[in-house]
Amino acid sequence: MRWIPLVCALPALVSLACDDGAPPVDTARPAAVDPVAILEFIDSRAYAGPGWRAETAEPRPETTAVSPHDRVQVFQNEALITGRQGDWIPPDSMAVKVMYDGDQIVGHAFLWQLPDTVGITWLCYGPTNRCGYLERAHPRESPVFGTGSAVVCGQCHGGLVFTEITP
Numbered sequence: 001m002r003w004i005p006l007v008c009a010l011p012a013l014v015s016l017a018c019d020d021g022a023p024p025v026d027t028a029r030p031a032a033v034d035p036v037a038i039l040e041f042i043d044s045r046a047y048a049g050p051g052w053r054a055e056t057a058e059p060r061p062e063t064t065a066v067s068p069h070d071r072v073q074v075f076q077n078e079a080l081i082t083g084r085q086g087d088w089i090p091p092d093s094m095a096v097k098v099m100y101d102g103d104q105i106v107g108h109a110f111l112w113q114l115p116d117t118v119g120i121t122w123l124c125y126g127p128t129n130r131c132g133y134l135e136r137a138h139p140r141e142s143p144v145f146g147t148g149s150a151v152v153c154g155q156c157h158g159g160l161v162f163t164e165i166t167p
Contacts, residue, residue, distance in 0.1 A: 027046050028049065028050060033114060038145075039123075042096065053165055054074070055076070059103075069109065071101070072097050072100065076165050077095070080093035080165075089159060090113065093112070093113040094111065094112045096110050108126070109124040109126075110124070117147065118148065119154060121147045122147070124152075125139060131152065131153070132156065
């Protein structure tokens with residue numbers, strides 16, 4: 001019989017003891033489709049990690065005269081970057097828009113095209129006019145949240161993601 005020193009066997013034993021059979025957590029997406037899980041995802045900055053890309057290295061000025069978001073940095077997941085075809089947004093496409101006043105982050109806008117769902121799911125929080133024209137402020141505690149044109153995000157965007165990142 002061959003003996004393996006305990007120090008060599010310990011990592012394997014810990015690994016076996018910790019494997020509860022549950023699938024690994026996918027940190028490249030929110031844990032659920034609800035404001036709390038989406039805000040936790042935003043707070044973790046997972047949108048700046050693997051499976052995601054930024055349009056620009058730093059925040060940039062808004063590129064259209066009609067957007068309320070002002071100075072932003074936009075992140076998109078690979079499903080959106082590589083799968084979009086014209087106006088078609090593939091399932092599991094996600095984007096996060098970080099909104100700034102100067103160098104200070106003042107809000108976030110999030111979109112998620114859920115599989116088997118008509119309309120994009122939206123979440124937005126920020127100061128007055130950042131989550132829709134002539135709107136009130138939407139604090140983190142009561143963000144804009146909903147699907148399709150039921151929320152102001154969907155009324156402006158329809159089913160479109162205006163920022164494109166080259167695949």
